[in-house]
Amino acid sequence: MIKPLPYKKIVQDLWDGELSIAYFLVKEVGYWVLDYRYNYYLDHEIDAKLLLDMGKIDIVNYNKAMKESRGGVIKLTKETVCQYLQSEECLILPTKTMAEIFLYDINNKSIVDLYKSFNKELNNELYSLVQILNSRLPRYYIDFDKKLYRHLDFNYSPESYTGSDWDSKQGDFGDKIPDKDAFWFYKNINLWKILNLHST
Numbered sequence: 212m213i214k215p216l217p218y219k220k221i222v223q224d225l226w227d228g229e230l231s232i233a234y235f236l237v238k239e240v241g242y243w244v245l246d247y248r249y250n251y252y253l254d255h256e257i258d259a260k261l262l263l264d265m266g267k268i269d270i271v272n273y274n275k276a277m278k279e280s281r282g283g284v285i286k287l288t289k290e291t292v293c294q295y296l297q298s299e300e301c302l303i304l305p306t307k308t309m310a311e312i313f314l315y316d317i318n319n320k321s322i323v324d325l326y327k328s329f330n331k332e333l334n335n336e337l338y339s340l341v342q343i344l345n346s347r348l349p350r351y352y353i354d355f356d357k358k359l360y361r362h363l364d365f366n367y368s369p370e371s372y373t374g375s376d377w378d379s380k381q382g383d384f385g386d387k388i389p390d391k392d393a394f395w396f397y398k399n400i401n402l403w404k405i406l407n408l409h410s411t
Contacts, residue, residue: 216308218315221245226346231364232309233351234388237292241392243309243349246301248364251351252372253287255280289355309394313347319397326400345406348395352384361387383407 224230231248234241252258259276262268268276277285282298284291296303304312314322321340328337351369352361360379362369370379385393385403395402 216304216312218312221312222315222347226343231351232347232349233353234349234384234392235292235296236352236354236356237289237296239356241389242296243304243306243392243394244296244301245304248350248367248369250281250295250300251353251362252369253353253360253377254372254374255285257372287353287355292355306392306394310396313344313394314397317344322397322400322402325402325405329405341406344395344402348403348406349384349388352387354387359387 221230225232229247230245231251233244233246233251235244236242249255249258256277259268259273259280263270263273281287281295282300284295284298287295295301317340321337325333325337325340333341348363350362350364352359354360358377360370360373360377361382361384363381363383365381368381370377370381373379385407390396393401393403395406
């Protein structure tokens, strides 16, 4: 028997920043991934060497990290990403489930009220709704086919861990995700655009 997903814990972990959502494109197939943000750093060796050089870890912990990091996948590439996706390190979910997580415990009327407040100042309740829904949007877009890396994780610089052959930078990527995988639509309302407007 398949255990039900702990939606309450997932949304809390997203709110707390324990988890982040990423969209992976591998051989033209899209995957929604839930994992710790540091697992979206493509090259863990760069980070580990930096910690080693700074004296924050010793050689024993460095070697352990190289062996155990991300299920043994030190560098995420087109050739190794499937090994990572099959590991216990991450959670792969279909778009339908992502939509359920996105709107978990959200009052439908409040979404309509948010839509009606387009280009208007928000009251406290709607402002809180924006913050909650924003925490459930993807923070990373990683196209392994074209070596394209985008992120909206403003407190980090994961583009520093991709390599010079990647097009990597901070920036919006909502238009890069196919409509069939866009879980932030509510009755044809594109909440990504509305949330971004009220987040600026």
